[in-house]
Amino acid sequence: MQRVYLDNAATTPMHKEVIDTMTQCMHNIYGNPSSTHVFGREAKAQMELSRKKIAELLNVSSSEIVFTSCGTESNNFIIRSCVDHLGVTRIITSTLEHKCVQETVAEMESNRKVEVIRVKLDPSGSVDYDELERILQVSDKKTLVTLMHANNEIGNLLDVEKVQQLCEENNALFHTDTVQTLGHYPMDLSKLKIDFASCSAHKLHGPKGIGFAFVRKSLQFKPQITGGGQERNLRSGTENVYGVVGLAKAFEMSLNDLDKHRAHIEDLKSYTIQKLQEEIPGVEFNGLSADLDKSLYTVLNVRLPFKDALIGFELELKGIAVSQGSACSSGASKVSTVIQSVLDAETIERITPVRVSYSCYNTREDIDRLVNVIKQISEKHLVAHYTFKCHSDEGGI
Template sequence: MQKVYLDNAATTPMHPEVIDAMADCMRNVYGNPSSTHVFGREAKAQMELSRKKIAEKLEVSPTEIIFTSCGTESNNFIIRSCVEHLGVQRIITSTLEHKCVKETTAEMENVRNIEVLRVGLDEWGSIDYEDLKTKLESSDKKTLVTLMHANNEIGNLLDVKRVQALCEENNALFHTDTVQTLGHYPLNLHELGIDFASCSAHKLHGPKGAGFAYVKKSIQFKPQITGGGQERNLRSGTENVYGIVGMAKAFEMSINDLEAHRAHIEGLKKYTIEQLKEAIPGVSFNGLSADLEKSLYTVLNIRLPFYNSLIGFELELKGIAVSQGSACSSGAAKVSAVIESILTPEQIENTTPIRVSFSCYNTREDIDRLVSVLKQISEKHLVSA
């Protein structure tokens, strides 16, 4: 059976060159980077070279890159530190954020009595910038704005420069989760002027268990994890050296091959939209995901014109991996909070959202297989209806 992997927004297959770089590090660079002997110094050198490579691609200082285990840790580290160490009293966020941001801001609200405001959305799931401006101007409390650069489900892109300008005008700190965009867009973090960003290696063909937080050097945090003083005394613990080496290699490859990969993936996304419209009458697309200019080019959120809570399972039986909602105990799926935010109850009851997400390893044959199976499922539902 032909297997088709279209869940790259969840995680990506590792580049063979990344695996090779990590394997070489595992074999030959096994010292503790905190040790002062030659083995430790070799490990430290590999880690700092990786930090320098990442910083150069982002146009920032290596001291502004803090290695973590993933995007979730980075987001937690930044949000908690802003409250605990910078005196943030108010957070402005949205209902579309990743769970690690939503749950952490909710904890800050419920446990630490931080005021949390959720910015309004338009009908497509994009941020209402005028509402953000109003909220920023409504209080003199020290404020953190945390909004993701690209939504991981519907792909809507945030106008980062516009948000940064609003934050600067109102003396607010700005954190953006760039997990879905770093390595897919040429980001100059220094030029953007943001205060914080988050990254996870496994979203750009690197290893799981490696990520980093960007923290502007003018900002002084205290450690969240203590006991060794690693990572500028902000995150104690022996570093994941081979994961960091793999992340730097993946990031370097992603930036170097960005234009070619983007052209390939955008072509696949456009082809998917065309083929679905031709094969399935009434198909539509959630958020701005069908707009190649305003959405993440790796993500397409499809709204099928019938309800089928087990469609992810049916696709898996045919060898196709996509994302559908969030798992529940029945083995079916329920609509995610993001989809609930942008669809009416009637639309939720009568349609089925699925997210397909592409990588440079996908082909038109993968898309043909997906469309063929979705057409079969659609026809079956239309007949039964």
Template sequence: MQKVYLDNAATTAIHPQVIEEMVTVMKNCYGNPSSTHVFGREAKALLELSRKKIAQQFNASPSEIYFTSCGTESNNTIIKSCVNDLGVKRIISSYMEHKCVLESINDIENRNGIEVIRLNIFKDGSIDYSQLEDLLKDDSKKTLVSLMHANNELGNLLDVERVAKLCQENKALFHTDTVQTIGHYKLDFQELGIDFASCSAHKIHGPKGAGFLYAKKSTHIKPLIAGGGQERGLRSGTENIYGIVGLAKSLEISIEELSSHKKHIEGIKEYAINQLKLNIPGVSFNGLSADFEKSLYTVLSIKLPFHDPLISFELELAGIAVSQGSACSSGAAKVSKVMETLYTEEEINQMTPLRVSFSYLNTKEDIDALVSTLAKIASKHQLVNL
């Protein structure tokens, strides 16, 4: 049976060069980086070299990069420390955020009783920038704005520079979840003017269990995990040296190959859009997913003109891996928060959302397999005019 992987927004295949780099370290460097003997010092040197390499990619200081296990840990650390340690009394966010941000903010709201404002969302999935601007004019409470750079279901891109400027002008802190965009765009954290960002290695052909958070020097956030004081006191626990080396290598490759990979993936996405339109009458796309200027080029959110909650299972039977939402919610029976925000219950019951996400490994043959299978499934349903 064919095997077609089109769920790269959930995770990616590890790059062969990353595996090679990690295996070398596993074989030759097994010391604890907190140990003072030669084995520990060798591990510590690798750790700090990786930190320096990563910082250089974002025009950041190595002291602003803290290693974590993933984007979820990074986002939780940032949001909770802003409230618990930095005096934030108000959070401005949206219902379009990744589940780890949604749940972290919900937890903080319930425990601390701080003010949380969720921005209005337009039908195309974009935020109301005017509302954000008006809200920030009220500086009576120290505020954190938490908005993701690219939505993990729709691919909608946030105007990060615009939001950062608004936050700077109104003395608000700005956190952006960059898990889906790091490695796919050249990001200069200083130029962008953000205070916090997050990354997860497995989204850019690196290993699972390794990530980092960026915290601007002046923010002084505090740890979520206490213990031995690793990561300059911000994240205790013995560092995952192999994963961190893999993270640094995967980022290095992503940036080096960015131009060629982007061109290839954009071609795959364009081909997918055209083939879907040709073969499935009434098909459309959620949010700004089909807009190459305003959406992440690795993600395409399809709106099929029929209701089929089991479609991902049907595709899997054909050897095709996709997602009906984010990886964090696709296993659940209920509709994702993103779709609930964009559509009424009646609209949801007439359509099927499907997230297809690409990598440099995908081919037009993968798209042909997807489209032909979807066309067969569509032929069993009564199509509606969405």
């Protein structure tokens, strides 16, 4: 059976060159980076060369890159540190954020008594910038704004330049979750004066279990994990040398090939939209995901005009991996908070959201396979609908 992987927003396949780089490091570099002998110094050198490479690609100082296990840890580290060490007593965020941000912010609200304000969204799911400005202006509390650069479900892009300017004008700190965008968009952090950002290697064809936090060097954090003093005393624990090397290689490859890969993926996304509109009557798209200028080019959130809580399973039986953008609990299907934020309850009851997310390894043949299977599922629902309607009209039900 032909297998099609279209869940790249969840994780991406590793580049062969990344695997080769990591394998070579595993064979030759096995010292503990904290050891002072030659084996340790060799491992430390690989760590710092990788840190320097990443910093150069972002145009920042290498001291501003803190290696972590993933984007979730990076976001936790940044938000908790702002409250614990920088005196933040107010956080502005939104209902569209990743769970690691939403739940951490909620904990700051309940356990640290931090004021939390969730900025309004417009009907497409984008931040209301006018309201954000008003909220920033009405209080002199030390404030952190945490808004993701691109939503991982509906793909809406944040105007980070505008938010950064608003934060600067109102003396607020700005953290943006860039897990879905680093490696997919050029980013010069010497010009874009955000204070904090996060990265996870497995979103850009690197290994799982490694990421980094960008922390502007003028901001003095203290460690959340203690007991060794690694990462400039910001994150104790033996470093994941092979992961760091793989992250640096993946990040470098992603930016070097960015224009070519972006053109390829944008073509696939446009092709998906076209084929779905041709084959599935009534299909729509959630958020701004169908607008290539205003959404993450790697994500398309499809709104199918029928209810099917098991569509992910049905697609998987045909060898196709996508995300439903939903969570199942106790046998009941529940749409995500993101979809609840952009659709009303009546609409949610009659549609099925499906997230399709692409990488440079996908092809038009993958899209043809996806659309054909969705068309088969759609026709099955259409037949069931008319059968039910006929029985109802005849008084059979």
